[in-house]
Amino acid sequence: MAEAIQIQVNGEQRDCRADATVGDLLRELSIKTERVAVELNLEILDRKEFDLRSLKSGDRVEILSFIGGGS
């Protein structure tokens, strides 16, 4: 059974399954992958990589999208 690891998502600590991928995390958070950008430890991921990149303890994930804004 995979143990839990601690990662940081959008600045907040979070528990996560040890063998989870970025794609798993997005699904767990109910975040659709269209029009979302993901940065893993300051590296911007191509969305094709979401299901290929596994998360490790201490990883910092940033999940961003478009919001209302002019300037």
Added chain:
Amino acid sequence: MTGDRLIIGGYEFKSRLFVGTGKYKDFAETKKAIEASGADVVTVAVRRVNITDRSKENLLDYLDPKKYTILPNTAGCYNVEDALRYARLARAAGVSDLIKLEVLGDERTLFPDTVGLLEAAKILVKEGFIVLPYTNDDPIVAQKLVDIGCPAVMPLAAPIGSGLGIRNPYNLKIIMEMVKVPIIVDAGVGTASDAALAMELGADAVLMNTAIAGAKDPIAMAEAMKYAVLAGRLAYKAGRIPRKLYATASSPIEGML
């Protein structure tokens, strides 16, 4: 005016009014105002997704991507590194290579840091972005941005959200004459006449956010702005009369008693 399309970086637009999506009461109002404005291009900011409150709605659920061209911006970036990071994230979100580049120099004026802007624009153009830079009304900087490879420039009319209208029409006119790419007047528009004036000076488009979202009736103001941009553009193309110090009568003297 079916033939008067605006072409920037391979994109073709019918409307010369670009609108932002910030400062509205809610998404429903945002959507109605954008519809009333007739805009084709809509700017958005790039921010963290709210992961704690997943019930929160998404702006993009209210904007049909088939109907609008989404133009992400690097709002809130005060240095080159941040602007590059946000631009690259915007592109990774997978909509297009378009980016409205903002590198701000000061929190009170929100004027662009033109040195940082030029540096960031150069890098992003090399990376294949279609860079639309928010700049000031300095024709020299505008030309440098074009030389770097920006397919359009966006000089400010006045500080963002100030509603002061066009503070320096003479500089903007010089930019229109000297710089050979589309000019999109951005920031500081307050009411319809400001937008019409920008188009009469020769601007190719006007971008505004606060002027609409902050109006007492944003939907009505959006419609006003639609007509203002159309009127200004028609007047510009029609060729105005010159300004004269003295009168020239409109009716003939011949035939008078």
